[in-house]
Amino acid sequence: MVSAVAANFIGLFIKTALRQKYSSYGASGALLSILAYIFNKFPNKQMKIFGSEDKVPFKKCFFLLLIVELIGIFLTVSGIVTAIDHPLHLGGLIFGFWFAIAGDALMRRWSDYVLENYRTHILKEPKESDNLLTKAADEIMKRIAI
DSSP states (O other): OHHHHHHHHHHHHHHHHTTOOOOOOOSHHHHHHHHHHHHHHSTTOEEEOTTOSSEEEHHHHHHHHHHHHHHHHHHHHHTSOOSSOHHHHHHHHHHHHHIIIIIHHHHHHHHHHHHHHIIIIISOOOOHHHHHHHHHHHHHHHHHHO
16 A cells, blocks of 8 residues: 555656656556565566566566666657556656665564554553663672672
């Protein structure tokens, strides 16, 4: 869901920058976002393209899609192609690439923050750092006693 919204917003931004007078929304940007995420998360995996017998690494598949969409944007700006929303597709590729590189870590930090606040404020459990300090203090007291 987030990839669809992000792809549509990035595509809308690109269309505005290119001074395009049409707008369209759909799921194709989200699908390309998911593909970009998979291609960048597992760059050494391979797949066959267009019935070819040779396998192509996912990293090359991502760059192939990127080149196709950049050519599509050029054709869109030229007025040759108007039925395909290449800026939306490029928006999906950009978001999927970003999420594979930085988004996972950001989401993980955010979910850790939410869980920590839930535990301390709702469940009234001590923070993990409090437990570490208590354990360290106990360890020091044991060493002093010996």
